[in-house]
Every structure is written in structure tokens, then in C-alpha cells.
Amino acid sequence: xxxxxxxxxxxxxxxxxxxxxxxxxxxxxxxxxxxxxxxxxxxxxxxxxxxxxxxxxxxxxxxxxxxxxxxxxxxxxxxxxxxxxxxxxxxxxxxxxxxxxxxxxxxxxxxxxxxxxxxxxxxxxxxxxxxxxxxxxxxxxxxxxxxxxxxxxxx
Amino acid sequence: xxxxxxxxxxxxxxxxxxxxxxxxxxxxxxxxxxxxxxxxxxxxxxxxxxxxxxxxxxxxxxxxxxxxxxxxxxxxxxxxxxxxxxxxxxxxxxxxxxxxxxxxxxxxxxxxxxxxxxxxxxxxxxxxxxxxxxxxxxxxxxxxxxxxxxxxxxx
DNA sequence: GGCAAGTCCGACCGCATTGGTAGGCTTTAG
DNA sequence: CTAAAGCCTACCAATGCGGTCGGACTTGCC
Numbered sequence: 001x002x003x004x005x006x007x008x009x010x011x012x013x014x015x016x017x018x019x020x021x022x023x024x025x026x027x028x029x030x031x032x033x034x035x036x037x038x039x040x041x042x043x044x045x046x047x048x049x050x051x052x053x054x055x056x057x058x059x060x061x062x063x064x065x066x067x068x069x070x071x072x073x074x075x076x077x078x079x080x081x082x083x084x085x086x087x088x089x090x091x092x093x094x095x096x097x098x099x100x101x102x103x104x105x106x107x108x109x110x111x112x113x114x115x116x117x118x119x120x121x122x123x124x125x126x127x128x129x130x131x132x133x134x135x136x137x138x139x140x141x142x143x144x145x146x147x148x149x150x151x152x153x154x155x
Numbered sequence: 156x157x158x159x160x161x162x163x164x165x166x167x168x169x170x171x172x173x174x175x176x177x178x179x180x181x182x183x184x185x186x187x188x189x190x191x192x193x194x195x196x197x198x199x200x201x202x203x204x205x206x207x208x209x210x211x212x213x214x215x216x217x218x219x220x221x222x223x224x225x226x227x228x229x230x231x232x233x234x235x236x237x238x239x240x241x242x243x244x245x246x247x248x249x250x251x252x253x254x255x256x257x258x259x260x261x262x263x264x265x266x267x268x269x270x271x272x273x274x275x276x277x278x279x280x281x282x283x284x285x286x287x288x289x290x291x292x293x294x295x296x297x298x299x300x301x302x303x304x305x306x307x308x309x310x
Numbered sequence: 311g312g313c314a315a316g317t318c319c320g321a322c323c324g325c326a327t328t329g330g331t332a333g334g335c336t337t338t339a340g
Numbered sequence: 341c342t343a344a345a346g347c348c349t350a351c352c353a354a355t356g357c358g359g360t361c362g363g364a365c366t367t368g369c370c
Contacts, residue, residue, distance in 0.1 A: 180345095182344080182345065182346090183345080183346080184344090184345080198346075198347075198348090199348095201346085201347095202346095202347075202348085212345095212346065212347090213345090213346085214345065214346045214347080215344075215345060215346075216342090216343065216344040216345055217344070217345075218344075218345050218346060219345075219346085220346090
């Protein structure tokens with residue numbers, strides 16, 4: 001059970017955009033170098049974020065990307081949904097509208113998914129955790145990493 | 156972000172064992188037929204559950220599997236951990252002892268994982284959702300599926 | 311106008327994992 | 341002794357992921 005690197009890179013990308021909170025855009029090349037990520041791969045990820053309306057782009061020379069909204073209004077469930085396609089704990093869950101997904105097993109009377117209850121709870125746990133985290137929070141955490149006692153010790 | 160079918164099948168398997176709550180063991184063949192799952196694959200999954208001490212097996216004719224503990228004491232985080240290997244939202248999280256996993260990126264001073272905060276929260280959300288669900292609950296849900304209003308409507 | 315710096319877009323590729331199968335062993339009730 | 345069951349190892353096809361390449365198109369700037 002893991003998110004792919006799309007989510008990881010995409011969130012990192014958003015954080016970088018949040019740090020350079022000026023008006024003028026930041027090029028992907030600069031971000032890719034700062035995070036040491038492959039540029040071509042970042043392009044595809046940025047496309048996902050743009051399609052979801054989280055970032056805006058200006059083309060041509062001195063172009064680049066900007067956050068389409070203030071970092072406080074960007075919650076991580078929007079980001080991960082855009083990057084990962086869906087937030088479902090099991091592949092029998094199919095997208096319904098957006099974010100909210102449901103089990104798509106044969107609903108024929110008896111039986112159904114007995115595991116549906118479990119995966120639905122897990123899904124809600126994930127989505128709520130993501131919703132509670134804003135981009136602004138991550139940007140701030142990135143700025144002063146030593147301040148917060150997260151009980152996650154890096155050996 | 157999905158669990159594999161190991162988790163799905165494994166939980167289904169546990170539920171079946173919970174339903175036949177008698178003393179004498181149930182053969183995998185019976186369960187595989189009841190859930191229409193490939194038998195050989197179920198064997199490997201049952202091995203995972205056994206290694207984790209969730210089920211006990213008796214070999215030979217009329218043998219099979221039994222829950223090693225009462226269904227009320229089996230929480231889903233134990234099950235999923237046994238089946239899936241680890242409960243980590245990102246593959247840069249490496250297993251620490253069991254269940255609790257941590258980011259294993261280069262901890263060299265500046266930077267570190269700025270996304271660590273996010274994935275840690277998600278991980279906690281998943282684990283808490285799993286811990287709150289016992290096998291007994293799923294068995295009961297399986298018995299009377301119409302009684303609980305889960306807001307998950309099967310169209 | 312031309313050039314360089316950017317975003318965009320599609321095709322392609324190696325690799326690891328997943329889901330599943332096959333076959334053969336060992337154990338044990340009847 | 342035999343059939344029913346657990347066990348165990350090796351194998352295999354398909355999928356998706358991470359990543360690359362090449363080429364468009366746009367645009368500021370000299």
C-alpha cells in the first residue's frame with residue numbers, strides 16, 4: 001500500500017512553488033534541480049497539477065508555474081487526487097464523482113463485499129488526513145524542520 | 156494508492172473462518188470455492204496469516220484452518236500488516252519494528268523530507284482506521300449487510 | 311527576425327511487482 | 341494405504357511505474 005512517486009514529486013513541486021511565493025513564475029528546471037528530480041518526469045507531473053487547476057503556467061521565455069490559489073486554500077486531498085488519479089484503498093473501488101469512490105462489485109443481493117466496510121473506513125481515514133493538511137502547513141514545516149517534535153526520529 | 160488483492164483475499168479468508176466459528180478446522184478448498192478464489196493463491200495467503208499467528212492450521216485429512224484468537228481480538232491492522240508486509244504510504248518509508256515505519260531519506264541536516272509530515276499523518280490515519288476495525292465486526296457486517304447505513308450506496 | 315528559454319505532448323522502454331499456475335512433497339484420518 | 345489436506349518452491353504473463361527522448365509550440369529579448 002503505497003502512493004507512487006507522482007504524489008511525492010508533485011507535493012514537493014507544490015512546496016517549492018509555495019516557497020517562491022512571489023508573483024512571477026518559477027521554471028520547472030529550477031525546481032527539478034533544487035529537488036534533484038528528472039526534469040522530463042516533472043513536466044508530466046506538472047501537467048496533472050495544471051489540469052486540476054492547482055497551478056497556472058505561463059509559456060515562453062521566463063515562463064514557469066505559479067500556484068493558482070493561495071497555499072492556505074490548497075489541501076492535500078486535492079493535490080493527491082490530481083496526482084494519483086483516485087484515492088481508493090482497493091482497485092475494486094471505482095471513481096464516482098471525484099475523490100469519493102465506491103466499491104463496484106456486483107451488488108447482487110446476498111454477500112456483496114463484506115470487506116467494503118473496512119476499505120471504506122480506511123479510505124475515509126486517508127482522505128481526512130489529507131484534507132486536514134494544507135500546502136501552507138507543509139511549506140512552513142519545510143522552512144523550520146527542527147521545531148516540530150513529530151516523534152519520527154531520523155536515525 | 157491501493158492495497159493489493161492479498162489484503163482483500165486475506166481479509167475475506169479471515170471472515171470466512173470467523174463465520175464457521177466452530178472448533179474444527181475449515182479447509183482452504185471450501186473457502187476458496189465459497190469466495191470463488193484460486194485455491195493455490197489462497198494457500199500462499201494463508202501462509203502469511205499463519206506466520207503472523209492469526210490463524211492456526213492442522214494438517215492431514217480433515218485438516219484446515221482456525222482462527223488462532225477470538226475474532227474480537229483480531230484487529231485489521233494486524234491482518235493487513237501480515238498480508239501486505241508493511242503499512243506505509245510511501246516507499247521511502249522503511250519498516251522499523253513492525254507497523255510503525257519511518258522515512259528513510261538522507262537525514263543530512265537541511266531539507267530532509269518536507270513531505271514527511273504529510274505521509275506520517277496519512278499513515279497514522281490508515282493505521283488508526285485499521286485498528287478500530289475488528290474481525291468480529293466484519294463477520295457481523297457480513298451476516299446482515301442491509302442493517303448498517305454506511306452512506307455507500309450500491310447504484 | 312532570430313534565438314534561447316520555457317511549456318507542452320506523444321511515443322517509447324526497462325524493470326519490478328502482482329496475480330496466478332504447476333508440481334511435488336509431507337502429514338494424517340479412516 | 342489412500343485420499344484429503346497443508347506446505348513449499350519454482351515458474352510465468354501481464355501490468356504499471358519510473359524514466360527518457362524527441363519534437364512541437366510560445367514568448368521575452370537582443
